[in-house]
Amino acid sequence: MKKLILLLWALIALTAEVSAQQALWGVPQVISPEINPDNTVTFRLKAPDVSQAFVTGDFLDWGKAPMTKTDDGMWQLTTDTLPAELYLYNYIVDGLSIADPSNVFTIRDVCTVFNYFIVPGNATELYNVCDVPHGTMRQIWYDSPSLGMKRRLNIYTPPGYEAGDNRYPVLYLLHGMGGDETAWAALGRAAQIFDNLIADGRMKPMIVVMPNGNASQEAAPGETHFGLVQPTVALPHTMDGAFEEAFPDIITFVDNTFRTVPDKAHRAIAGLSMGGFHSCHTSRLYPDKFDYVGLFSAAISPRDKSHTKIYDDIEGGLKRQFDQKPALYWIAIGDKDFLYEENRNFRALLDKGGYPYEYVESGGGHCWPNWRNYLTAFVQRLFK
């Protein structure tokens, strides 16, 4: 009966007035990607009229793997068995890089929209929405007098926040260059990781604040008064000290708005790449604010000292910070990361000062699989 009615609706919709109706009944004809039981993955693309089609993705180190055309115009490729991970990919069709038209699951990473899929296994169990209590994700605006604008934050509050009256510690979690306040939620699977770790008792319930580290922007691309301006990496004021100087605006807002424990012992800051840079220098600039610092594939050396003097005395700043004995200073980087040397030099500087830190060296490079792993490891160390 139901099917009949749906069919009837579809027929009505496909008659004369279809042009004025929403495209409700466009059901995808092609299954792609298909995660096979042996964790190989099959990609498909129905495109009889194109002459070349490739898959590219992080599981191919962004190389191109040719798809094979079958008689009915279906292009297809099946990978080898892939390790459990969240993967990004695109197609290249007659020289044109496109999203997989059969996969609605997309993530914008900086300037490019990629499709994604998850190969199941131990490493990705934390990335799933499981039957556990869920925290709340908010897009909320705060006033930043230092930057002269309203700016947007993504904030995770743990399960039970709304129903209870507990106060919680706070992790400030920062994105990389070209990213924005949505990056950790989308590419980082942050809400899923937090929900699952908290349910397991492996992570203390905490508030996680994900600000926008681009000090010239109010929010993510498309979410500002600039309108639908395409994103770019080359934003002004990303690494010139403006963000670190304005950071107290965020802390003030968060402590005034949420049930935080507003002291150093209950405050952490961490970030990836440029966000690691911001974490390093913000925590150094305000040595009485953060007891936990996480640098994930962090940039360390100042790129631009034009705006402020905050990079003028890094060694003095580190001394002031470590004089206050942070509970955990945690550095992680992959052995193929282009910032590896920069991190080695920074560790030498810490060693020279006799400053204690923990160091995790993983495989791999400057990429999200590492950052999700670092986040997972780091949050389990906080506020314990």
Add this chain to the structure above:
Amino acid sequence: MKKLILLLWALIALTAEVSAQQALWGVPQVISPEINPDNTVTFRLKAPDVSQAFVTGDFLDWGKAPMTKTDDGMWQLTTDTLPAELYLYNYIVDGLSIADPSNVFTIRDVCTVFNYFIVPGNATELYNVCDVPHGTMRQIWYDSPSLGMKRRLNIYTPPGYEAGDNRYPVLYLLHGMGGDETAWAALGRAAQIFDNLIADGRMKPMIVVMPNGNASQEAAPGETHFGLVQPTVALPHTMDGAFEEAFPDIITFVDNTFRTVPDKAHRAIAGLSMGGFHSCHTSRLYPDKFDYVGLFSAAISPRDKSHTKIYDDIEGGLKRQFDQKPALYWIAIGDKDFLYEENRNFRALLDKGGYPYEYVESGGGHCWPNWRNYLTAFVQRLFK
């Protein structure tokens, strides 16, 4: 200096280890779409090796307009002047329907990912992020004992909610078939419309609750324990009464969790298409709950009575509802909507009972431009 450093980073990243790094420096080479000063729109696609390229979109009534190839392999099309509106489009390249690779702004509408752009003018000023106080959008989970699952809501709280202690009226705002709790925020520009109308004093500050109307689902596709399952329209239990019967779970959660005014005079329900159907029957089923009802291009007649008896006595239910004199019963539909006749029949039924309602007949069909307009008109009538 900054440029030099960025260049240096780029060079480092493009050497031996590029494959292990995030694709940070992929800057789009092509501007598309470009909204010209005369509100014509130019689409571009760099694809030297394809032999046919078309633009399709709602501004073309989903017909195909051929793009023209220039010598350097750039395909291009400039439209006529377009009225101010938010438009959806895709390309069709060698028979393949794809997103515009140069435009990261995409919206999933049911089963398809479309690009979008906004042509400026009076009608779309409300769709912009303006320099006004902003409300907060939350993705929050509630327990639905009636449906036996945790389910996700999108909730808008008005500017000032966090800082104050006022109580607010509540609008429950429902999506259509194939949609989910994210539809009104993404396709409906709901947060922008609310922020701008509230700033203008045209809309009372209110809480807006956007539930998921698919009673078999916890949340939007990809946000459930099913994992990354591609969306489909043909979900079970969408219009069989399960959602309406379980609606009190949502009200209970919202009234327990947010500072609402928990009475009929401060509660509204509205929705588009299937969401209009849900609004019609939920408000009828609980006649003491909603003082304001909005049916936007609503389905009215039951499609499936298999699950419950709630559709057995519609006339009796309407009598019970109108005996309690709702403050506003508001019906809007386009004169080309495929549900036009169904709405005419329903108005005849209301007329027969002598039940007061307001009726707005617009041009156009079953589509988001109408639904955004209806929302804008309806919310200005609430709680006044």
